[in-house]
Amino acid sequence: MPRVGVLALQGDVREHERALNSLSVDVTRVRTREQLDEVDALVMPGGESTAIAHLLVTSELRAALVDRLSKGMPVLGTCAGLILLSREVLDGRVDQWSFETLDVSVRRNGYGRQLASFETTLRVREVGDVHGVFIRAPKIEKVGDVVEILASHDHGDGEHAVLVRQGNVWGCAFHPELTDDTRVHRLFVETI
């Protein structure tokens, strides 16, 4: 049974654990390098990307994660997690860094501040209709040729990808973990 870590520095860790626990995987929290060494795959949860990025550095996890990602560890990032995986972050802090493993450009809070947070129905490829919960969500504005788009959404300004995959790296602008539907997690877990 694969062991899936949830990066537990900050954010909605518990919801991801709940979703993963209902699938056939062993779930564990990752706050240290030793814990990262023990997992086969990682979920980077929703939260505040600036806070998580800061804590990745102070917890001495950044370099270890760069190493694991370069070796192809499967990873799913939702919301803040997507931002952390993206090649380019727009409207971030001037010193905002990311792992640059997913060839997309994301705009932080691209759909607006909290008042604009929304729910909608998404059509996810290979899955069907999924309830999408977007909270101060990043907007994927550019997608590289190697990136597969599994779902997109038109928020009145044209189509934007909301669930993407580049090999083992998955990015999701919404929060499948906030609903009882675990099909997006299942898609990810099946590739581990």
Added chain:
Amino acid sequence: MSSSAESSFTGSALVKRGLADMLRGGVIMDVVNPEQAKIAEDAGAVAVMALERVPSDIRRDGGVARMSDPQMIQEIQATVTIPVMAKARIGHFAEAQILQALNVDYVDESEVLTPADEENHIDKWAFTVPFVCGATNLGEALRRIGEGACMIRSKGEAGTGNVVEAVRHLRTINAQIRRLRSADESELYALAKDLQAPLPLVREVAATGHLPVPLFCAGGISTPADASLVLQLGAEAVFVGSGIFKSDDPVRMAHAIVEATTHFEDAAVVAKVSTGLGDAMKGFETATLETRLAERGW
């Protein structure tokens, strides 16, 4: 493969509570100007609370404490990328309307400000912006949730630098939840009456063992050890008011409390970040206080 804006909706309980979920495991810091907001964000705060005076200064100055000047809130919104919260007086729905119009990310209907209505809290369901409210016990928490609050913070005693009230309130809420957990279905009616809380919410807590919304902690947290303490007592995130910018070295204190909040179960990390921090805010012994902010709201 695509969906459209027409089928979308905003302001739902899920997106309101969802933002609180995203803040879990984090530190929300009181800031009074853009410079402090920047320090907070640099230190890894998950959100800032924009207000004109931190609680210890409100306590010192006396007078009526009101919503902050919109200009100050907007300057802070322009400075940081993290969520910006602001406080409205208890029952002052017009202040809350203004804060919603300013596009703040969370409204704190707060006992730190002077209450505007001694009978009624704000009807929070009427708003798109989510609300956080303070509570000293489970009944108060469930009444606020019944009114539409999407996050509860234990009140503590703001501006004192003394964690004793925060501990009392968290322990009270937890003990009352445990009592509901062990209750027979037929006992819940009387327990709801005792708690003065809506029966459906009492039933929900009895079934799940936790509040229907995230439970954060506020009021008197002023060291990394305080943060670790309240998280171990079941708080899911911390609000730090005067504790950072009234300490000797706010930058280090801010970093240290953020680290301690993430690694609250690892005493070695909390020890490391507590080392050589300088003085925490001086603080007050709560028995000597003239005004107990926690007694505001009901």
